[in-house]
């Protein structure tokens with residue numbers, strides 16, 4: 321095990337896979353010599369040159385459609401958006417073409433495309449550089465949606481994506497990029513659809529994702545001193561979603577909170593709540609609760625920005641209230 | 646009079662941005678800032694030829710055209726401070742600056758996204774037979790987005806009263822134009838879409854102003870196809886942030902120096918006598934001091950402001 325940052329871990333994963341599979345190439349703005357806006361490809365240009373690190377013009381719809389065509393040949397495009405907000409400019413290519421291609425070609429045209437970019441609020445960049453639209457992507461049949469919270473998971477899931485044959489939307493929380501964590505030595509992949517039990521507990525289950533996993537863990541420390549034992553589950557992939565692990569936890573605790581920075585309506589929490597209500601109704605001792613970012617475009621002003629997102633305090637409070645219900 | 650106006654505007658924009666550079670390390674302004682230092686003359690030369698009732702659209706590199714068009718300075722600085730007295734009550738920051746009361750329509754952090762909006766504005770104006778014109782500022786990189794061509798086609802098809810100003814500073818972040826476009830002749834592309842297009846090879850504010858005056862008069866009278874003017878210019882600072890980036894390796898300080906030696910601010914200033922220059926500078930400095938003081942002592946927006954303006 322070594323300590324790596326989230327950014328280093330995904331870079332290591334990408335480098336390993338590019339060394340293994342010559343079909344992988346990267347598309348994006350500034351991913352060549354520059355090494356990516358967030359160092360997502362740092363050092364790879366020196367190894368693989370222009371042939372496999374393709375700087376693109378600023379033409380998102382164009383290069384996502386292009387990735388679709390390239391994938392039909394068996395190539396494995398990695399599309400690097402720096403900010404995943406710009407994927408919205410290519411939404412139709414992703415949703416209407418890439419996601420549906422395998423199904424509409426009776427499985428003959430595979431779409432092994434990895435689309436990656438930053439998400440997340442917390443750096444004063446306002447509303448065009450902070451969107452986290454994974455519920456939108458999770459809605460679409462044919463897509464895999466990955467939202468890791470630790471360096472080890474980020475690496476393992478990225479490598480898994482590059483070994484699968486489905487289109488994967490891989491979303492990296494900007495505030496996590498420089499956080500550190502232990503990453504296993506040697507080959508390390510993480511299966512899609514396997515939630516991680518980040519902390520065990522018996523009173524309340526908290527499902528958290530990306531940055532809220534960290535906030536939830538901090539909240540747990542505080543609550544442990546108050547005698548509350550909280551289980552924290554990180555689904556790691558939004559699609560496929562591991563409901564089994566969540567249900568098993570709720571069977572134990574009887575109480576479920578979903579803490580998620582992104583928007584509540586039609587979101588991750590709504591989906592989990594619906595499935596748990598369906599399949600685990602009898603295990604519930606209290607209503608399922610959600611804690612989400614405010615339903616507004618991200619405001620710039622630092623105090624407003626801070627007010628929008630759940631933090632360890634608000635999560636702790638929500639857990640306390642749920643435990644008391 | 647023209648010299649004085651140019652100097653006042655150029656000096657004001659330069660000094661506002663220099664103040665941002667000076668104060669940025671204090672973290673009172675946390676918004677990413679994309680500075681126009683070195684490129685101000687494009688905004689000033691164009692906006693000086695407009696009427697207050699004309700409107701401009703632009704990009705995240707917003708400060709120069711915002712100020713040149715008459716956007717409120719106090720409201721801008723307060724916005725960058727994230728204060729309730731900002732033009733967007735602190736919700737926008739630098740990348741979404743807008744002051745519609747003064748004809749500065751929305752800015753956007755998404756490359757090329759305001760180009761179709763500008764065309765739509767021009768279409769609706771034309772439908773109402775107004776004699777206003779629309780100007781849209783964008784970078785060389787924006788001409789790679791599909792929506793640029795869609796917008797040009799539409800504007801030409803409907804002969805809309807719109808002036809496209811491409812601020813070609815040769816780079817999109819660190820990528821030179823030649824690495825992004827097989828045929829980097831932006832004017833030819835505009836012509837192919839049915840526009841009139843012309844290129845200004847040097848950053849000559851007088852020439853840009855004269856050409857804009859002529860084009861705007863014709864557009865107002867409905868006598869011409871839409872027009873694109875490509876202005877070659879140069880960004881002195883890093884793509885985003887207050888610093889320099891010559892160490893990043895994608896361009897040289899020498900390349901920049903050539904542009905700095907032809908600083909339009911200095912050229913225009915040298916046409917004024919020292920007393921006039923000083924008078925302008927003093928009044929601008931006073932205005933800037935006042936605007937920053939206003940911003941600093943303004944309150945942050947209250948928590949209950951979070952949901953205001955989400956819906957009409």
Ligand SMILES: Cc1ncc(C[n+]2csc(CCOP(=O)(O)OP(=O)(O)O)c2C)c(N)n1
Pocket residue numbers: 349378380406409706754755756757783784785786787788814816817818884
């Ligand atoms: C749709 C979209 N893609 C990518 C980006 C990231 N980005 C921000 S600025 C920029 C460069 C734009 O260059 P140019 O249009 O020449 O304007 P300049 O910054 O040089 O003024 C890029 C690629 C973005 N903001 N929006």
Ligand SMILES: [Mg+2]
Pocket residue numbers: 784785786812813814815816817818
């Ligand atoms: Mg440019």
